[in-house]
Amino acid sequence: MADTTNHTESLPVVVIGAGPVGLATAAHLRERGLTPLVLEAGSTSGAAIRDWGHTRLFSPWRYNIDEAARRLLEADGWQAPNPEVLPTGHELITDYLTPLAAALGDVVRTDARVIAVSREGxxxxxxxxxxxxxxxxxxxxxxxxxxxxxxxxxxxxxxxWHQPNPLGRSGLPAPGEAEATARGLITQPLPAVTGVDRDRFAGRHVLVVGAGHSAANTLLDLAELADDNPATRISWAVRSADASRAYGGEDRDELAARGALGTRLRDLVESGRIDVHTSFVITGFETHGEQLHVQAAGPSGAEKLTVDVLVPATGFRPDLSMLTELRLDLDPTVDAPQKLGPLIDPEFHSCGSVEPHGERVLAHPEPGFYIVGMKSYGRAPTFLMATGYEQVRSIAAALAGDRVAADTVHLELPETGVCTTDLGGYCDVPAGPLPVTIGGAPTSSCCS
Structure with a gap:
């Protein structure tokens, strides 16, 4: 048995995902004298972020850079961006994640999609x-x-990011949803409405479904597009009886860009430029040529809305299929680690009210296995990137045997008013995805 233990300790710590939190994990492990091996399914680091890279984060650079990563980068002569500037997703990649992956070297493997985790034999x-x-x-x-x-x-x-919530009721895909998606009538979250995807939306009737920051971000982009092309028609559907929760903290949000997002959205709704459908629970889709008929149950009975394209902004959930041979202890409500679930339940917590937490809270009955970053929050849309950085700092300390450092967790987060992001979970981003974090995702957080 001793030989097996020695053999195990000489092996690398595998990190799944080369987003901000995954690369920060590798930096902390390296500082602790451990050998990381980062496995990224995409062709580059930060691959998921590239899908929403046109979007600007809510949080400035000072919240987006992990301290161990900073130390590693600065040793190579890297200069941090202006700490008060709000980066886009693309800038997060080019100015931070790409140099960080290069500094980590060959411990980062791309085009390496993990499909299962178990124990040898x-x-x-x-x-x-x-x-x-x-x-x-x-x-x-x-x-x-x-x-x-x-x-x-x-x-x-x-x-x-790659596991969006379905649009149908009861947490299930609506009849016809898969076909409408395959035909391109339902897009991916956070499309580049005023950029490369412009022709898909200009002059068309667009329905945005969801009540988080990603929905707000897309609606604002559509309003900008409608300024140039007045034939563009904007509808917004939410399941609740009141859409005002999507306005967030407004002037109470310590991340000013995120607060301004809600204020701008409220103005567009009140001016009538956005047609709001509340208590709109989707029950099915029918495709007719180039149009999508959206069927819903509303307060007055069945409804039908015909649109040209639908943008989903209903959040994300973790894909746990590759972990079925591990012993996990998950909260039954949000699919987060059991001890973390009550701390992040979105019915009771905003991004800024989640307590700092480390290795003990994130541990599972499977010794040595952890879920971190946006995925650790399961279905809760309240994750901040800085939270993920503190998670992995604590875990790296625990794996290195420094119990005191692992248990000393501290994190100061800005109060966010009401947090309802969808960017894969990232509260940093106006997101879906995206999830998506002080330092998470767009202003308008995956990216872990």
Whole structure:
């Protein structure tokens, strides 16, 4: 058994995902003398962020840079951007994540999609020797084959961007939703309305569904587009009886850009430029040529809204399918680690009211395995990037045997008024995704 333990300790700590939190994890592990191996499904670091890179974050640079990452970068002569400037997602990649991945070197592997995590030679039911048995991380190759990598610990920072919530009621896809998506009548979250996707929306009737910051961001972009093309018609559907919750903290938000977002949206609604449909619960879709018929249950009975294109902004959820052979302890409400769930429940907490938390709160019955970043928040849309940085600092300290540092967690976050982001969970971004963080995602957070 001693030989197995020694072998395990010589193995790398596998980090799944090369977004902001994943790369910060590698920087902290390296500072602690541990060997990280970052596995990124995309072709570059920050691949998920590129999907919403046109969007500006709510939080300035001073909240978006992890301190261990900063130390590593500055050792190579890197100069941090102006701490008070609000970066776009693309700027977050070019000015921070790309240089950080380069500084970490060959420990970052791209085009390496993790499809399963288990223990070498044993499944979920086996207890004897489990703690000293290496993790087995299976990676899918582009040619259809797979590769197994052994690890002493695994930290899942893969985010939630690629797992959007369905548009239908009861947490399920609505009838016809898959077909409408396949035909391009339902877009991905946070499209570049005034950029490369402009022709898809100009002069058309667009429906935005959702009540978070990503919905607000898309609505504001559509209003800008309508200024240039008055034939553009904007509808907004929310499930609640009152859309005002989407306005957030407005002048009470300590992230000024995020507060201004709600104020601008309120003005557009009150002026009649955006047609709001409240208590709008989607029950099905029908496609007719180039148009989408959206069926819904409303306060007065069945409704039907015909549009040219629909933009979903209903948030994200974690994909746990690759973790089925691990022993997880998840909160039954938000799919976060059990001890974290009550701290982040969006019915009771905003981004700025979540308590700092570290390794003990994030631990599972599977020793050495952690879910961090946006994915650690499960379905809760209240994640801030700075929160993820503190999570991984604590975990790296614990893995290095520094229990005091691991348990000393501290984080000062700006009060956010009401936080209802969708960017994969990121409260930094006006998001979906995106999830998406003080330092999370667009102003208008995945990106972990």
């Amino acid at each position: 044993i499944d979920k039911t086996r207890s004897t020797g489990r703690e000293t048995t290496p993790f087995l991380v299976r990676i899918a190759s582009s040619d259809g084959s797979s590769e197994d990598v052994l690890a002493r610990s695994v930290i899942d920072a893969s985010g939630t």
